[in-house]
Amino acid sequence: MTRSVDHRVNRDWVREAVHTIEADTRRSADTHLLRIPLPAWSRWTGDDGRPAGVDLYVKDESTHPTGSLKHRLARSLFLYALCNGWIDESTTVIEASSGSTAVSEAYFAKLIGVPFVAVMAAGTSPEKVRLIERQSGRCHFVDNPADVYDVAAQLADELGGHFIDQFTMAERATDWRGNNNIAESIFDQLADERYPIPSWTVVGAGTGGTSATLGRYLRYRGHDTCLCVVDPENSVFFPAYETGDGSLRSDVGSRIEGIGRPRVEPSFVSQVIDRMLAVPDSASIAAMRFFSGLLDRRVGPSTGTNIHGALLLVAEMVASREPGSVVTLLCDPGERYATTYFDDEWLAGKGIDIDGATEALRRLWHDGRWREGEVGA
Incomplete structure (x- = not known):
């Protein structure tokens, strides 16, 4: 006797739901890739007599319809x-x-x-x-x-x-081979720049999905670009990467919203990451405020973590006279954090002092060097 179980459903609703999301995507133009003018120390003349230097770009993800x-x-x-x-x-x-x-x-x-x-x-x-x-x-x-x-x-x-x-x-939900993912977008937008294949891409990790997408895409396309993941205090991603122990746990949560986790999440693919930097929270917040002033609009704290890491890499490249470009992300707008990270009293209540990190960042911007022992160096 033939038996049958029929689970067919009406696909009209699903078809329309997918179409609705795809139509929304087409209405939302791609996010901007901003070139951030760096001070004169980032430029020099190469051995061939031609201008050389390091260029910094920021992918502005805050322009999405939901702002991040x-x-x-x-x-x-x-x-x-x-x-x-x-x-x-x-x-x-x-x-x-x-x-x-x-x-x-x-x-x-x-x-x-x-x-x-x-x-x-x-x-x-x-x-x-x-x-x-x-x-x-x-x-x-x-x-x-x-x-x-x-x-x-x-x-x-x-x-x-x-x-x-x-x-x-x-x-696993993002098609890392292309199909309008963030990695493909970055490389398309860099195509006509001085250094179209960046030396570094710099991102934080919350789920780990963005770093996994970028790392896989770089390998799939055969690019020499390296992936650097920046991690805040109290997150286990950095110590897990350092030790290879994916079972690490933390009883204290990250103070930088959007990145850092108390456990190694299933979406964190450490094998595609070339380098990790552990960034002090004071340095993240100092960079958030500094970069907000530079852009004349507020950005969020995870963007500060990204900028800190990116500038550290820029300074390393300049010191070794390695021309190229560095790309990082502007994750969300700072208006969401008006009563927290932009509030001095809130920071004091959390025991976060950003004065030393702010001064170190200002000196870096002035002469392109981190001084040994400075906050964030």
């Missing part, structure tokens, strides 16, 4: 889940995030008409909560930040929903 780098990740996660059959018109999408990923995922959930719940720590800033709720998302608070993963999975079971799980799916 995580817009790309959220879009990829939703498309991946839709095409895997995990989301339909009756699915509630749940995420463990209080940051920019949740804001962007709430946007895409609203776009295709499904409910969204962000599981987050009770101490999440009111600004982030408002951004999620503005996209019709709901916030579910937990007292212990370490519980967000388990609570998100439990909620998905209770609601018959889907835990979209950025920390596991980030490295």
Whole structure:
């Protein structure tokens, strides 16, 4: 006797949901690649008598509709889940995030008409909560930040929903070979520059998805570009990379929103990373404020971490007279952090003193050298 189980569903809704997301992508032009003018010390005359030097570029991801780098990740996660059959018109999408990923995922959930719940720590800033709720998302608070993963999975079971799980799916949801990912975009935009193949790309790691995409793409395309990942205090990514121990855990969370994790996330692919830098939080925040003044608009703290690492590499290249370019990311706008990282009283309450790091950065900008023993050197 022939037996059959038929799980066919009406694909019209999924087809329309994918089309809606793709149409939104086409309406959103690619983000800008900004060339940051460096002081005179970054330029010299080569042995052949021609001008040489180091150029710095910043990919401005704050211009996405939801204002951050995580817009790309959220879009990829939703498309991946839709095409895997995990989301339909009756699915509630749940995420463990209080940051920019949740804001962007709430946007895409609203776009295709499904409910969204962000599981987050009770101490999440009111600004982030408002951004999620503005996209019709709901916030579910937990007292212990370490519980967000388990609570998100439990909620998905209770609601018959889907835990979209950025920390596991980030490295696999993005097509790292191309298809309009951030790596392909960077190289397309550099095509007519003086050094179209950069010496370094510099990124932070939260899920690890962006660094995995970049590292894989560099190898796939055969580029000589090296990948540097910058990591804040209290994150285990750097010590895990240094020791090779992926089981490391931390009881203290990162103070730089958007990057750094208390555990090595499944999406963190250390094998594609060429170098890591551990950046003090004071240096990240000093660079955030310094770069905000340079651009005449505020940027977020993870951008400060990126800029600190990028400038350190620029200084190394100048010192060794190695011409080339360095590319990093502007992750999100600083307006989200007006009452935190841009507030001196808030910093004092956290015990963060940025005076030494700020002075070191100013000296670097003046003469292109980190002095031994300075904060961040």
